[in-house]
Amino acid sequence: xxxxxxxxxxVPLFRCFRTSFSPTGRPHLxxxxxxxxxxxxxxxxxxxxxGPGYSQNVTYFVAYQSAPTPRRWxxxxxxxxxxxxxxxxMCLEKQDLYNKFKGRVWxxxxxxxxxxxxxKYLDYLFDVEPAPPVLVVTRKEAILSINATYQxxxxxxxxxLKYEVDFWxxxxxxxxxSLFPEAFPAYP
Numbered sequence: 001x002x003x004x005x006x007x008x009x010x011v012p013l014f015r016c017f018r019t020s021f022s023p024t025g026r027p028h029l030x031x032x033x034x035x036x037x038x039x040x041x042x043x044x045x046x047x048x049x050x051g052p053g054y055s056q057n058v059t060y061f062v063a064y065q066s067a068p069t070p071r072r073w074x075x076x077x078x079x080x081x082x083x084x085x086x087x088x089x090m091c092l093e094k095q096d097l098y099n100k101f102k103g104r105v106w107x108x109x110x111x112x113x114x115x116x117x118x119x120k121y122l123d124y125l126f127d128v129e130p131a132p133p134v135l136v137v138t139r140k141e142a143i144l145s146i147n148a149t150y151q152x153x154x155x156x157x158x159x160x161l162k163y164e165v166d167f168w169x170x171x172x173x174x175x176x177x178s179l180f181p182e183a184f185p186a187y188p
Contacts, residue, residue, distance in 0.1 A: 029058065029107045029114035037089070037103060037122040041131035042152050046103035046119060047086045058109045062087040067100045067121065081108075091155035097124040133163060 030051030038045045046062055062079040065072065074094065079087035089095075089103055100123040107114040122128075133148035148163050 029054070029109055029112050031114045031117045032060065032105050032107055033117075035103070035105055035117040035119050037119045038086075039122065039127055039129040042128060042150070042156060044089045044122060044124065044128065045086045046089055046105060048105050048117070049085065051107060051114060054107065055109065058107050059083055060085075060087075060105050060107055062089075062103060062105050063116075064089055064092060064095070064101050064103045066096060068096075073104065076103075090153045095155070097156065100124070130159075130161070 030053060032048040032051055035046065035048045038047050046064075048060070050058065059081045060079065060083070061081065062076040063073040064076060065074070074092070076087055076089065076092060087103070087105070089101070095101070100121045102119045102121045104116040104118040106116040131150050133150050136147040136149075138145045138147075146165060150161070152158070
C-alpha cells in the first residue's frame, strides 16, 4: 500500500486524501456531498451523500436556519448522530413554515469532523410538493360522488387545496378532453 509521509507517521495514501487538517491541527473529514432539500408528499427532507473515503463509523449532525434569523442555526435533535443519509425537516421546534428555511449537515468520526455543507433555501408554502389525494368514488344511480383526502404533517397549516376532476370514456386516452366539458366545482 503506498504511503504518504509528513503527517506525523506514515499512513496509507487513501487516508491522506480524505482527511485534511484545520489550522488548530485537528483533522477534518471531507464534507458531505449533494446536500439538498427534497420535498415530497407535503414533507421536506434534507438529503446528502457521504464524502469521499468515509468509513462505516461516520455519523451525521443536522441543523436548520430560518430566513428571519440568518445567523441562528437550530440543531435537529432527531438527526443528531444519525447514520442515515436523510433527515426530516418537518414539525421542528420553533419552525415557522411561513418563512423560507435551509438545512446543513456535517459528518463526525472519531477525532475528526467535516465542515458543514448547506442546502439552498426552500419556501415551504410555494415549493412543497403535495401528496396525491386518496380518491373514494361512489355512484348512486345517476350521481357520481368523488371524495379526495390527503394526509398532512401534524404541524402544517391547512392548505387551501382545490382539485380538478376530468372524466373520460374507459379505454380512451383522454386526448379529446373530458366527456363533460362543463366545469365541475372542486371542493377541498
